[in-house]
Amino acid sequence: MTRSLIQKYNVPGPRYTSYPTVPYWETEPFSLEQWKQSLKRSFDESNSTEGISLYIHLPFCESLCTFCGCHKRVTKKHEMEQPYIQAVLKEWDLYCQLLVTTPKIKEIHLGGGTPTFFSVEHLQQLIRGILAKAEVAAEYEFSFEGHPNNTTSEHLQALYDLGFRRVSYGVQDYNETVQKAIHRIQPFEHVQRVTEWAREIGYTSISHDLVFGLPFQNLEDVLNTIDQTKSLMPDRLAFYSYAHVPWIKGNGQRGFKDADVPKDELKRQCYEEGKKQLLAHGYHEIGMDHFALEKDGMYQSFKQGALHRNFMGYTASKTQVMIGLGISSISDSWYSFAQNEKKLEDYYARLELDEIPVVKGHVLSAEDLIIRKHILNLMCTFTTSWASKEMQFPELPEVLLQLAEMQQDQLLQIDEQGITVTEQGKPFVRNICMAFDLRLKRRVPENRIFSMTI
Structure with a gap:
């Protein structure tokens, strides 16, 4: 792992236990x-x-x-x-x-x-x-x-x-x-x-x-x-x-x-x-x-x-x-996320009212579901494919352009239908997922909200 790769890719980024990530x-x-x-x-x-x-x-x-x-x-x-x-x-x-x-x-x-x-x-x-x-x-x-x-x-x-x-x-x-x-x-x-x-x-x-x-x-x-x-x-x-x-x-x-x-x-x-x-x-x-x-x-x-x-x-x-x-x-639920009250007292108060104590959430769009599948594939199998129309989205060419640079750095291999993360690329899988993260690209945070990827 060269110093230049570490310096290049060591940026704040999500751990992707979900997509969209909670801040988005x-x-x-x-x-x-x-x-x-x-x-x-x-x-x-x-x-x-x-x-x-x-x-x-x-x-x-x-x-x-x-x-x-x-x-x-x-x-x-x-x-x-x-x-x-x-x-x-x-x-x-x-x-x-x-x-x-x-x-x-x-x-x-x-x-x-x-x-x-x-x-x-x-x-x-x-x-x-x-x-x-x-x-x-x-x-x-x-x-x-x-x-x-x-x-x-x-x-x-x-x-x-x-x-x-x-x-x-x-x-x-x-x-x-x-x-x-x-x-x-x-x-x-x-x-x-x-x-x-x-x-x-x-x-x-x-x-x-x-x-x-x-x-x-x-x-x-x-x-x-x-x-x-x-x-x-x-x-x-x-x-x-x-x-x-x-x-x-x-x-x-x-x-x-x-x-x-x-x-x-x-x-x-x-x-x-x-x-x-x-x-x-x-x-x-x-x-x-x-x-x-x-x-x-x-x-x-x-x-x-x-x-x-x-x-x-x-x-x-x-x-x-x-x-x-x-x-x-x-x-x-796959189609949406929901988070409970974070304060113990608020959690108890909601239950006293016979309410499920959800305080916030997100309903996934059709685009979210496609991107979620790609990121889930990468995180779990180190590979993903857009061979089927169901896995394609309009911004895919832009994503491929960013992935091409990662391919030059030997972090992944691209073919006509998908990508495979290389052994050298596995430590950078969060960065690879970020190439698919359309919500992060559209609204780059002004302040740090994620830990460093490396």
């Missing part, structure tokens, strides 16, 4: 009624065949991790658990009343925040309450995010008994200086303990999240973290770039100076050398920033061309409908 949603004409109609349409089209996905946001954390970009409520008051569980179950009940037909659940993911902030009893109450009004698909996947410091064997066993088979642990980096800077102190022994517990109980997919580009982090730190990770051999890994966006996330990412964060070539070197280590350890690159062993379901899905990407990140299977429950959660 047309929120003014959107209404809750539009969301309801869109959801019902999509649910009727897909529930009987593929089922739906549920993302449940559990926002509480006992302490603030300064690298985190998620919506959370920092508190040590565990009496907040029960009212929140009741609120989420009420939201689910409102959706079940709207959909009428019994939902068939294919995926559940508990995210946060810190899901394991909640007691075993409250997590059982939540999942049992969800499943009481639903069927479970034959091929389902339930997963949750566990904090290595507070996940207990009781958490793991209880969720396993409820059907959970995948757990993800946030590791980030094992260097103590880095951990102090991001306010996430967790020794290797804690990660080892919860990983081994999950294996002993029977979890079939254990994932670790590793981050490069953290404050005070250097190449040696990244490689040392990967070496220690190898001793545990998680089935799946997220190895992704720290998104330094303190102008958005406020005080949380101001616990260190901008100068403390690795830049450009060092950051890219951390990724390239880290990737080499992961491949040497038997992991395969899956989509953007993800790696998996051959036995893992995500690898099998990638090989079969069935990988999907949504607001939960990469998933091993696709559902047309994803319902987000809890504060700040985003739902996706």
Whole structure:
């Protein structure tokens, strides 16, 4: 990776968990009624065949991790658990009343925040309450995010008994200086303990999240973290770039100076050398920033061309409908997006009025749907095609002109019907997707709203 390529393509850009990206949603004409109609349409089209996905946001954390970009409520008051569980179950009940037909659940993911902030009893109450009004698909996947410091064997066993088979642990980096800077102190022994517990109980997919580009982090730190990770051999890994966006996330990412964060070539070197280590350890690159062993379901899905990407990140299977429950959660009906109230008090207030607590959203245009497919193809398979008329759009010649320059830089190959990202181009897949992002091109942001792509 030459210095010139890094300098050329290291620009602010979206991570494309959706298209249009959230800053480009047309929120003014959107209404809750539009969301309801869109959801019902999509649910009727897909529930009987593929089922739906549920993302449940559990926002509480006992302490603030300064690298985190998620919506959370920092508190040590565990009496907040029960009212929140009741609120989420009420939201689910409102959706079940709207959909009428019994939902068939294919995926559940508990995210946060810190899901394991909640007691075993409250997590059982939540999942049992969800499943009481639903069927479970034959091929389902339930997963949750566990904090290595507070996940207990009781958490793991209880969720396993409820059907959970995948757990993800946030590791980030094992260097103590880095951990102090991001306010996430967790020794290797804690990660080892919860990983081994999950294996002993029977979890079939254990994932670790590793981050490069953290404050005070250097190449040696990244490689040392990967070496220690190898001793545990998680089935799946997220190895992704720290998104330094303190102008958005406020005080949380101001616990260190901008100068403390690795830049450009060092950051890219951390990724390239880290990737080499992961491949040497038997992991395969899956989509953007993800790696998996051959036995893992995500690898099998990638090989079969069935990988999907949504607001939960990469998933091993696709559902047309994803319902987000809890504060700040985003739902996706394929035809529209809807985001919940971000403040806990506003979320509760809306539910008190028996309202689905959606605060904003976007209805996708015909053009949006075409561009969404191209970006989804690139993010999941590193290729896309415009061979069919359904995948063509008027601005395609302009996109091809921009892609031609990327082809000269050996980031992709263009033929008459489509493009394929090269091995060298994979780290730049966000930039390639940006060539298709018509909304971004038409309204370039005056201020930075995205993290750097490299």
